[in-house]
Amino acid sequence: MVFYALRSYAVGMTTQDIVVDRPWEAVAELVADKQAEALRAYITELPEGEAARMIAHLDDEQRQAVVELLGPEQSAWLLGSLPDAQTAEVVDDLEPETAAEILERFTSDDQADLLNAIDDDAAEAILEHMTPEAARGLRELAAYPADTAGGLMITEAVTFPDTYTVGDVVRTLRQNTTQYADMQVQYVFVTDTAKRLVGVLRMRDLLFQHDDRQIASIMIGSPLTVRDDESLDDLDALFDERAFLGVPVVDAENRLLGIVLRSAVEEAMADRANSDHLKTQGIVGGEELRSMPVRVRATRRLSWLSVNIVLNIMAATVIALYQDTLEQVIALAVFLPIISDMSGCSGNQAVAVTMRELTLNLIKPVDALWVWMKEASVGIINGLVLGSLIAVVSYFWKGNAWLGGVVGLALACNTVIAVSIGGVVPLLLKRMKMDPALAAGPILTTVTDMCGFFLTLSLASAALDKLT
Amino acid sequence: MVFYALRSYAVGMTTQDIVVDRPWEAVAELVADKQAEALRAYITELPEGEAARMIAHLDDEQRQAVVELLGPEQSAWLLGSLPDAQTAEVVDDLEPETAAEILERFTSDDQADLLNAIDDDAAEAILEHMTPEAARGLRELAAYPADTAGGLMITEAVTFPDTYTVGDVVRTLRQNTTQYADMQVQYVFVTDTAKRLVGVLRMRDLLFQHDDRQIASIMIGSPLTVRDDESLDDLDALFDERAFLGVPVVDAENRLLGIVLRSAVEEAMADRANSDHLKTQGIVGGEELRSMPVRVRATRRLSWLSVNIVLNIMAATVIALYQDTLEQVIALAVFLPIISDMSGCSGNQAVAVTMRELTLNLIKPVDALWVWMKEASVGIINGLVLGSLIAVVSYFWKGNAWLGGVVGLALACNTVIAVSIGGVVPLLLKRMKMDPALAAGPILTTVTDMCGFFLTLSLASAALDKLT
Numbered sequence: 021m022v023f024y025a026l027r028s029y030a031v032g033m034t035t036q037d038i039v040v041d042r043p044w045e046a047v048a049e050l051v052a053d054k055q056a057e058a059l060r061a062y063i064t065e066l067p068e069g070e071a072a073r074m075i076a077h078l079d080d081e082q083r084q085a086v087v088e089l090l091g092p093e094q095s096a097w098l099l100g101s102l103p104d105a106q107t108a109e110v111v112d113d114l115e116p117e118t119a120a121e122i123l124e125r126f127t128s129d130d131q132a133d134l135l136n137a138i139d140d141d142a143a144e145a146i147l148e149h150m151t152p153e154a155a156r157g158l159r160e161l162a163a164y165p166a167d168t169a170g171g172l173m174i175t176e177a178v179t180f181p182d183t184y185t186v187g188d189v190v191r192t193l194r195q196n197t198t199q200y201a202d203m204q205v206q207y208v209f210v211t212d213t214a215k216r217l218v219g220v221l222r223m224r225d226l227l228f229q230h231d232d233r234q235i236a237s238i239m240i241g242s243p244l245t246v247r248d249d250e251s252l253d254d255l256d257a258l259f260d261e262r263a264f265l266g267v268p269v270v271d272a273e274n275r276l277l278g279i280v281l282r283s284a285v286e287e288a289m290a291d292r293a294n295s296d297h298l299k300t301q302g303i304v305g306g307e308e309l310r311s312m313p314v315r316v317r318a319t320r321r322l323s324w325l326s327v328n329i330v331l332n333i334m335a336a337t338v339i340a341l342y343q344d345t346l347e348q349v350i351a352l353a354v355f356l357p358i359i360s361d362m363s364g365c366s367g368n369q370a371v372a373v374t375m376r377e378l379t380l381n382l383i384k385p386v387d388a389l390w391v392w393m394k395e396a397s398v399g400i401i402n403g404l405v406l407g408s409l410i411a412v413v414s415y416f417w418k419g420n421a422w423l424g425g426v427v428g429l430a431l432a433c434n435t436v437i438a439v440s441i442g443g444v445v446p447l448l449l450k451r452m453k454m455d456p457a458l459a460a461g462p463i464l465t466t467v468t469d470m471c472g473f474f475l476t477l478s479l480a481s482a483a484l485d486k487l488t
Numbered sequence: 489m490v491f492y493a494l495r496s497y498a499v500g501m502t503t504q505d506i507v508v509d510r511p512w513e514a515v516a517e518l519v520a521d522k523q524a525e526a527l528r529a530y531i532t533e534l535p536e537g538e539a540a541r542m543i544a545h546l547d548d549e550q551r552q553a554v555v556e557l558l559g560p561e562q563s564a565w566l567l568g569s570l571p572d573a574q575t576a577e578v579v580d581d582l583e584p585e586t587a588a589e590i591l592e593r594f595t596s597d598d599q600a601d602l603l604n605a606i607d608d609d610a611a612e613a614i615l616e617h618m619t620p621e622a623a624r625g626l627r628e629l630a631a632y633p634a635d636t637a638g639g640l641m642i643t644e645a646v647t648f649p650d651t652y653t654v655g656d657v658v659r660t661l662r663q664n665t666t667q668y669a670d671m672q673v674q675y676v677f678v679t680d681t682a683k684r685l686v687g688v689l690r691m692r693d694l695l696f697q698h699d700d701r702q703i704a705s706i707m708i709g710s711p712l713t714v715r716d717d718e719s720l721d722d723l724d725a726l727f728d729e730r731a732f733l734g735v736p737v738v739d740a741e742n743r744l745l746g747i748v749l750r751s752a753v754e755e756a757m758a759d760r761a762n763s764d765h766l767k768t769q770g771i772v773g774g775e776e777l778r779s780m781p782v783r784v785r786a787t788r789r790l791s792w793l794s795v796n797i798v799l800n801i802m803a804a805t806v807i808a809l810y811q812d813t814l815e816q817v818i819a820l821a822v823f824l825p826i827i828s829d830m831s832g833c834s835g836n837q838a839v840a841v842t843m844r845e846l847t848l849n850l851i852k853p854v855d856a857l858w859v860w861m862k863e864a865s866v867g868i869i870n871g872l873v874l875g876s877l878i879a880v881v882s883y884f885w886k887g888n889a890w891l892g893g894v895v896g897l898a899l900a901c902n903t904v905i906a907v908s909i910g911g912v913v914p915l916l917l918k919r920m921k922m923d924p925a926l927a928a929g930p931i932l933t934t935v936t937d938m939c940g941f942f943l944t945l946s947l948a949s950a951a952l953d954k955l956t
Binding site: 258387 | 768
């Protein structure tokens with residue numbers, strides 16, 4: 021969450037770097053003593069970035085007490101500076117009435133994101149403590165999928181009828197300075213009598229015009245708009261190609277629903293990249309904070325691990341099939357984990373590059389063949405180098421050139437297989453509408469393990485009389 | 489690179505989704521025929537996001553030909569819409585004169601980033617084709633480390649002396665509309681006769697004031713500033729806590745050097761997260777595009793793989809020490825790769841959460857003990873579940889409860905070890921000023937492999953008479 025409202029350009033900043041190794045202890049004490057004023061001062065003077073760490077170390081009850089002591093205004097400021105997942109954790113446990121008071125101080129998109137991030141029951145309880153009008157608007161906003169223009173937009177747009185003059189607009193803005201001060205006013209939108217969007221003005225265009233001009237004559241007519249169901253990917257591409265700070269969102273009748281800001285799109289893209297990365301490392305929900313309950317963390321991690329262990333056992337059955345060979349050349353048992361690990365490393369590099377190129381829009385699922393050729397060429401080079409290396413090591417260990425040949429050839433071939441699978445599988449998963457971040461890794465390791473074990477052990481079986 | 493200059497709110501957009509599976513083929517044809525006009529039209533009408541994919545598939549010569557045919561203005565637009573690494577790749581190969589003409593159309597921070605991203609010789613050649621003044625400014629800017637306020641700032645700031653009135657400012661802005669139209673004018677800065685920053689005005693504050701007021705009387709005095717060496721982390725924390733769109737950057741004498749925009753900080757944070765992700769997956773430089781030369785890609789990947797294979801061989805020596813045990817209980821060879829893989833999975837989850845919490849400022853190196861306790865509690869649960877699972881599988885396979893006990897206990901213990909190492913090692917690396925993204929994974933897998941092999945094989949050796 022970036023912030024809850026556009027504040028004035030504030031004066032001064034605490035430059036003194038208070039050395040606080042364990043700020044939560046001081047806060048816990050102030051909370052226990054119900055020292056509201058001292059708590060407020062202490063939190064305001066915390067070095068930047070320390071607030072999140074402090075909250076991470078408090079338990080649920082302490083967090084609630086902090087929020088109650090601070091009051092809604094400063095709590096909103098504090099929560100607004102925390103990472104989204106942490107804000108949701110705190111708000112989830114608050115009294116609905118307190119939560120509603122804080123929520124009112126966030127921008128509409130942050131409100132909607134937060135309601136979607138917390139428990140459905142908690143969200144419902146909070147909505148019941150808001151004005152019916154605010155609750156209705158928020159329900160509508162929260163109903164949009166998070167990665168669409170509707171889910172990303174803020175509804176705080178300033179609109180004027182197309183009959184106004186520059187003077188009318190400036191007067192209205194002046195009369196409502198306090199109201200507009202909290203809004204991200206970069207653009208002013210112009211609507212016709214049916215509330216349809218007909219034009220747009222930048223704030224500073226108003227500066228450069230005389231009061232009696234009709235805004236209809238200086239506005240940019242038929243402005244670029246997006247529909248509320250426009251996808252995050254399309255919005256990202258749009259902002260990459262055009263230097264807008266925001267784009268108006270309209271419904272099917274061209275009525276203005278809100279504005280998608282460039283910053284909201286960039287933040288959502290960064291969030292998605294982070295969540296994808298955490299998924300590739302086995303964090304299933306795409307986010308885990310250590311302040312979450314142990315039960316939740318263990319269950320979510322296990323849901324990934326249990327799939328992996330089943331796949332691992334499947335891959336290991338290949339070894340079981342070659343027990344006779346292994347019994348005769350026990351040295352192979354030393355190389356099997358190396359071949360499995362190294363193929364995994366090579367394959368993961370290819371997965372990472374494909375995921376990155378997908379994010380950057382450099383490739384699409386139809387480019388699988390191109391990706392495969394690019395990967396194969398790297399795989400052949402790296403396979404030869406790594407295969408030779410392991411062959412030499414094994415020769416020096418056992419003095420048997422055939423053993424070196426078997427493990428070297430197996431690793432070389434399996435490196436090519438691993439980068440091919442690693443490069444291409446995310447594209448295939450994406451084409452099948454599955455999540456490549458979550459599924460590519462397990463598929464990669466299972467298939468490359470099976471191939472690696474099979475190559476090593478079947479080559480060894482074929483050359484068995486040279487190895488014993 | 490977001491964009492090269494703030495453009496006006498442009499009209500219309502190509503909504504027709506041209507179905508282009510292989511746009512680079514059409515472009516290659518147009519380039520071969522030197523059809524400048526048709527090429528321009530084709531590229532402009534490409535669906536959003538397709539330009540990067542098209543460039544990715546062209547070879548160096550074709551890219552150069554595209555830039556020459558398009559001319560500097562449209563090339564700047566095209567390059568500005570590409571990912572940074574790709575822009576650098578293209579610019580690296582251009583004639584310095586052409587590159588300089590394009591570069592001039594970027595904002596100062598994008599220019600500096602680009603010069604830092606390309607070859608030093610190429611950068612020098614480009615600078616020689618710019619005006620001495622522009623080259624000097626750019627050299628200064630490019631000398632700042634990328635992750636400091638100086639490296640992130642734009643130098644396009646609008647300043648006025650503190651003796652001006654609102655009317656003076658508005659008149660000056662009006663007279664120079666075209667010049668300012670390309671600048672990100674959100675704030676206007678006020679300086680004294682010694683060019684020191686004394687105040688700041690938002691553009692819209694000018695709207696709400698009468699012409700004859702002194703700007704010194706309505707400006708925000710002693711505004712928040714940052715020094716040019718302020719770190720990216722501190723800037724991120726600053727923007728998290730305060731709702732500014734930008735912050736002025738000053739030198740030791742409080743002279744205005746430029747502005748750091750919120751968007752620049754957010755982009756830099758996202759870039760760093762991406763580069764960290766890629767490093768954890770073994771992409772050493774933090775970025776790889778498949779359009780880079782095979783030699784470069786293979787070498788960079790190998791630099792990581794070769795370290796890993798050495799570490800892998802070290803870990804596998806533990807197995808070699810227990811060859812006698814393995815010979816007698818060959819079934820253990822089936823379980824060693826499973827234990828190695830599963831411990832790696834558990835440990836990587838812990839690494840991912842630590843890296844994430846570091847990014848979010850939720851933990852610091854001093855919190856290692858807290859992290860370890862949080863990880864150990866999850867590790868004990870998951871270790872018991874995974875250990876029991878593998879014990880049951882092994883019992884059903886071989887009918888020997890002792891074998892099940894050995895592998896189950898080994899996996900259970902090693903899971904706790906793996907999450908402990910995974911959770912804590914990135915913090916230790918950070919404290920030692922090493923890059924946790926690059927080093928945590930290899931350290932984790934090596935240590936957990938060694939421990940896993942040792943636990944399994946020494947437990948098996950101890951219970952050898954029950955296993956045979």
